[in-house]
Amino acid sequence: MSNIKVELTKSPKPKPVDESKLTFGDVFTDHMLIVDYDEGQGWHDARIVPYGPLSLDPAAMCLHYGQEVFEGMKAYRADDGRVLLFRPQENFKRLNLSNDRLCIPPVDEEFMLECLEKFVSIDADWIPKAPDTSLYLRPFIIAVDPHLGVRAANHYLFMVIASPVGPYYPEGLDPVKIYVETKYVRAVKGGTGFTKTAGNYSSSLKAQYEAKEKNYTQVLWLDGVERKYIEEVGTMNVFFKIDGEIITPSLDGSILGGITRKSAIELMRGWGMKVTERRLSIDELAKAYDDGKLEEAFGTGTAAVISPIGHLNWGDTKIMNINNGEIGPVSQRLYDELTGIQWGKVEDKYGWTVTVK
Amino acid sequence: MSNIKVELTKSPKPKPVDESKLTFGDVFTDHMLIVDYDEGQGWHDARIVPYGPLSLDPAAMCLHYGQEVFEGMKAYRADDGRVLLFRPQENFKRLNLSNDRLCIPPVDEEFMLECLEKFVSIDADWIPKAPDTSLYLRPFIIAVDPHLGVRAANHYLFMVIASPVGPYYPEGLDPVKIYVETKYVRAVKGGTGFTKTAGNYSSSLKAQYEAKEKNYTQVLWLDGVERKYIEEVGTMNVFFKIDGEIITPSLDGSILGGITRKSAIELMRGWGMKVTERRLSIDELAKAYDDGKLEEAFGTGTAAVISPIGHLNWGDTKIMNINNGEIGPVSQRLYDELTGIQWGKVEDKYGWTVTVK
Numbered sequence: 001m002s003n004i005k006v007e008l009t010k011s012p013k014p015k016p017v018d019e020s021k022l023t024f025g026d027v028f029t030d031h032m033l034i035v036d037y038d039e040g041q042g043w044h045d046a047r048i049v050p051y052g053p054l055s056l057d058p059a060a061m062c063l064h065y066g067q068e069v070f071e072g073m074k075a076y077r078a079d080d081g082r083v084l085l086f087r088p089q090e091n092f093k094r095l096n097l098s099n100d101r102l103c104i105p106p107v108d109e110e111f112m113l114e115c116l117e118k119f120v121s122i123d124a125d126w127i128p129k130a131p132d133t134s135l136y137l138r139p140f141i142i143a144v145d146p147h148l149g150v151r152a153a154n155h156y157l158f159m160v161i162a163s164p165v166g167p168y169y170p171e172g173l174d175p176v177k178i179y180v181e182t183k184y185v186r187a188v189k190g191g192t193g194f195t196k197t198a199g200n201y202s203s204s205l206k207a208q209y210e211a212k213e214k215n216y217t218q219v220l221w222l223d224g225v226e227r228k229y230i231e232e233v234g235t236m237n238v239f240f241k242i243d244g245e246i247i248t249p250s251l252d253g254s255i256l257g258g259i260t261r262k263s264a265i266e267l268m269r270g271w272g273m274k275v276t277e278r279r280l281s282i283d284e285l286a287k288a289y290d291d292g293k294l295e296e297a298f299g300t301g302t303a304a305v306i307s308p309i310g311h312l313n314w315g316d317t318k319i320m321n322i323n324n325g326e327i328g329p330v331s332q333r334l335y336d337e338l339t340g341i342q343w344g345k346v347e348d349k350y351g352w353t354v355t356v357k
Numbered sequence: 358m359s360n361i362k363v364e365l366t367k368s369p370k371p372k373p374v375d376e377s378k379l380t381f382g383d384v385f386t387d388h389m390l391i392v393d394y395d396e397g398q399g400w401h402d403a404r405i406v407p408y409g410p411l412s413l414d415p416a417a418m419c420l421h422y423g424q425e426v427f428e429g430m431k432a433y434r435a436d437d438g439r440v441l442l443f444r445p446q447e448n449f450k451r452l453n454l455s456n457d458r459l460c461i462p463p464v465d466e467e468f469m470l471e472c473l474e475k476f477v478s479i480d481a482d483w484i485p486k487a488p489d490t491s492l493y494l495r496p497f498i499i500a501v502d503p504h505l506g507v508r509a510a511n512h513y514l515f516m517v518i519a520s521p522v523g524p525y526y527p528e529g530l531d532p533v534k535i536y537v538e539t540k541y542v543r544a545v546k547g548g549t550g551f552t553k554t555a556g557n558y559s560s561s562l563k564a565q566y567e568a569k570e571k572n573y574t575q576v577l578w579l580d581g582v583e584r585k586y587i588e589e590v591g592t593m594n595v596f597f598k599i600d601g602e603i604i605t606p607s608l609d610g611s612i613l614g615g616i617t618r619k620s621a622i623e624l625m626r627g628w629g630m631k632v633t634e635r636r637l638s639i640d641e642l643a644k645a646y647d648d649g650k651l652e653e654a655f656g657t658g659t660a661a662v663i664s665p666i667g668h669l670n671w672g673d674t675k676i677m678n679i680n681n682g683e684i685g686p687v688s689q690r691l692y693d694e695l696t697g698i699q700w701g702k703v704e705d706k707y708g709w710t711v712t713v714k
């Protein structure tokens with residue numbers, strides 16, 4: 001760790017007083033991690049410095065051409081005081097997948113994780129202790145050369161910032177109402193849907209807003225080619241229990257490979273459940289509903305962990321009320337098991353957690 | 358104009374000495390235009406200030422979720438000293454189209470154009486005079502709230518920066534070699550292809566790089582659904598002359614409505630040529646080539662104006678050499694007419710140019 005410079009803040013900020021009132025992503029800790037990339041030199045000068053504004057040239061390429069990727073993960077405070085990360089290696093692996101697609105130079109996954117752990121240990125007092133709270137960690141990379149003209153940049157910043165957070169959905173584990181999106185498309189094969197790049201999120205806003213106006217929490221995305229295969233729900237992966245079998249869309253290039261998704265699949269298979277990754281059309285889902293076979297539906301993601309879906313609206317005429325709008329047993333069990341492992345309350349049989357020193 | 362504050366630089370930068378050596382988008386003028394947006398207050402505090410770095414919170418939403426749109430236009434120096442803009446109203450109209458899709462509040466098109474003209478008049482000495490040079494203007498909007506979590510921002514900056522530029526393609530009007538892209542997709546209906554938003558450009562880099570490695574200047578994009586209809590060429594619109602008729606892909610939602618495209622169509626129709634906007638498949642194009650009917654191909658865009666295509670590679674086996682790799686008569690005539698109007702050398706029958714006071 002000798003090559004990570006540390007400059008501690010001289011004016012620590014007050015920490016949130018009432019941890020039960022924490023929102024998501026509005027408050028930031030005392031420090032941030034920065035690593036520079038310069039063509040020829042590679043990634044260099046890893047440093048932890050006081051949290052503060054970046055000085056960016058107005059022509060910085062990230063502000064024009066969106067060469068930006070990010071990750072999302074959490075640090076959890078266990079009852080015994082340990083600080084836990086959940087499968088962080090997976091985040092850095094995925095970051096490099098995003099990097100490759102976006103023409104950003106790869107990072108050294110092990111070294112970046114080491115930097116991140118060091119950063120978390122320095123701001124460890126910011127990890128809240130109230131139930132369902134954690135420290136959200138946001139690694140991201142931005143292209144910073146001042147240049148107009150479409151090409152990959154030569155200078156980048158890798159950064160990690162952190163925010164103490166409460167639950168992502170104020171509704172908590174309450175089942176949400178979802179609108180099946182038929183006008184807008186999130187991603188298409190050959191595009192960037194399998195990466196965490198900025199443009200995937202800005203392009204999704206409009207659908208999200210139109211759904212909110214109709215009183216839906218989020219949208220269910222369909223594929224961009226045939227406009228019928230289910231892809232994701234909002235910014236989560238999606239699962240359905242149909243006639244006893246768990247089905248989730250296969251990762252075909254337009255879907256983000258969620259770490260919660262992967263973990264949920266492994267857990268459920270470990271419980272002896274049948275889990276199938278395949279294409280699932282909205283017609284097939286509606287048919288299963290009509291036949292009384294659609295037993296559960298839920299989204300998975302780092303922010304909300306598990307988000308049960310209680311109600312689906314397809315084309316304003318087909319309404320599916322799933323499991324009477326209540327949390328299903330699989331959703332509940334996954335939520336308990338995943339959060340149990342994440343907060344160190346349940347035995348970590350799979351070796352998923354990393355304890356920050 | 359009374360409500361545009363101006364703070365002139367105290368340390369003007371040296372201007373490029375050899376205008377024949379100007380590159381594209383690397384040098385910036387002495388000033389920049391900024392207008393703030395705050396929820397509740399609207400766009401406010403238009404000001405022209407010395408060019409310099411922006412101070413952005415590392416959680417500024419544009420760095421994570423890509424809520425960013427831009428425009429590209431030029432200021433031209435006429436022989437009689439006048440400073441001309443080319444159809445700038447169209448840029449602000451398109452900016453608002455992009456804004457709408459990206460959930461960014463609309464701008465007052467007339468007022469923003471007024472601000473831009475004021476800015477250009479202040480940095481007018483930066484407009485180069487050498488042939489084929491101009492001052493590239495980059496209006497852009499970025500979301501600046503510090504917040505993690507996918508939603509539209511509440512605070513934005515509208516800015517204009519400017520760069521004295523030489524020709525976009527160092528090759529000049531020389532016909533370029535183009536690779537028909539069959540792996541990557543630029544945009545899909547239901548997405549953001551018709552807007553100028555950051556994410557469209559970052560997602561296109563990889564195809565561009567792979568084409569460059571094979572010694573092609575750019576790619577020809579096919580549609581994301583059937584993967585056969587021609588959409589654009591690099592960051593330009595594309596035209597073909599087949600058996601005497603000009604054909605260009607219709608604006609179906611995944612193609613940017615270029616201002617050069619629009620102007621080229623109007624000019625050619627004014628010359629009595631048959632111009633058709635419709636879907637054109639790569640198979641149909643290859644067939645026309647085989648039948649000896651593919652007479653010309655060219656791209657259109659603000660940066661390069663007209664870029665003749667001399668060579669198309671489809672699937673590594675189908676090579677199309679167009680017009681013997683030479684500039685065709687329509688490409689040449691459009692280039693002469695458009696640049697003639699833009700630099701004020703040719704009568705502006707359509708009333709396209711705006712003289713900056």
Ligand SMILES: Cc1ncc(COP(=O)(O)O)c(C=O)c1O
Nearest residue numbers: 235236237256258259260301302
């Ligand atoms: C588009 C999208 N899908 C799915 C996910 C879930 O991924 P993970 O479980 O790794 O958080 C996320 C969030 O990270 C996402 O942004």
Ligand SMILES: Cc1ncc(COP(=O)(O)O)c(C=O)c1O
Nearest residue numbers: 592593594613615616617658659
């Ligand atoms: C994707 C794309 N297509 C086409 C164009 C051409 O548009 P215009 O003629 O308005 O410059 C541009 C450049 O602005 C572009 O970025």
